[in-house]
Amino acid sequence: MTAELKASRHDATLVLIFANPGRQNALDGSVVAAAIETLSKAERDDSVSAIVLTGADQCFCSGVEAGKDLETQVLVLENLQNLIETMRSFPKPIIAAVEGVAVDAGFxxxxASDLIVAGQNAGFGISPAQIGTWAVGGAGWFLPQRLPQQWTAEILLDAKPLTATRLQAAGLVNKLSADGAALDKALAWAEQLSAALASAPAAFEQFKTLLGNASSTTLNESFSSEKHRLLTKRPGTT
Structure with missing residues (x-):
């Protein structure tokens, strides 16, 4: 069997499922392209209010399969980076429901998701093959933004996945679930977020812009942005 992206609807939540039996749901170029296209359509679909990203068979994703040809590897990496950028600019909540391993590109x-729900024994990390390269779609950038140096060094250099329990203690995982229940918990959370944002559908997009600019703006610039949002707020919104 080959890798594929499966999709299903749960009310207003679109669930995207990485599937690659026997390969711990490793991605290939076609799956990455399908994910970008699906997110682009979901962005324009008003009936979709949240995305849950997960993997089949109680495993999230073990990375990408790009063969040994360097040109192909670079192309797949560039497509993966495009997917990560698409996720970071996506104007609706994306929740990762993680079971099993989330390694390399999976990590x-x-x-890149806005929120992470994980089974207690889910493992997050970088594989030995990526040490020295870390060409995995941005983990080497995300981690120093969110974790102390010692945590980042352990993850990038040890090549032994850390459990979700440890990463929740570090502030990287939002919610833990019993093993096998991450998807259900993520769907329930997505439903709550959809209800909360129903009266202000643009609020989440504004939040992501605010968060994305936080590290590159001064406090005074943030104050000016707050004032601008208040002055331009449409009547009836919150």
Whole structure:
């Protein structure tokens, strides 16, 4: 069997499922392209209010399969980076529901999500093959933004996945679930977020812009942005 992206609807939540039996749901170029296209359509679909990203068979994603040809590897990496950028600019909540392993590109996809729900024994990390390269779609950038140096060094250099329990203690995982229940918990959370944002559908997009600019703006610039949002707020919104 080959890798594929499966999709299903749960009310207003679109669930995207990485599937690659026997390969711990490793991605290939076609799956990455399908994910970009699906997110682009979901962005324009008003009936979709949240995305849950997960993997089949109680495993999230073990990275990408790009063969040994360097040109192909670079192309797949560039497409993966495009997917990560698409996720970071996506104007609706994306929740990663992680079971099993989230390694290399799988780790980057979890980090690129807005929120992470994980089974207690889910493992996050970088594989030995990526040490020295870390060409995995941005994990080497995300981690120093969110974790102390010692945590980042352990993850990038040890090549032994850290459990979700440890990463929740570090502030990287939002919610833990019993093993096998991450998807259900993520769907329930997505439903709550959809209800909360129903009266102000643009609020989440504004939040992501605010968060994305936080590290590159001064406090005074943030104050000016707050004032601008208040002055331009449409009547009836919150």
């Amino acid at each position: 980057s996809l979890a980090l």
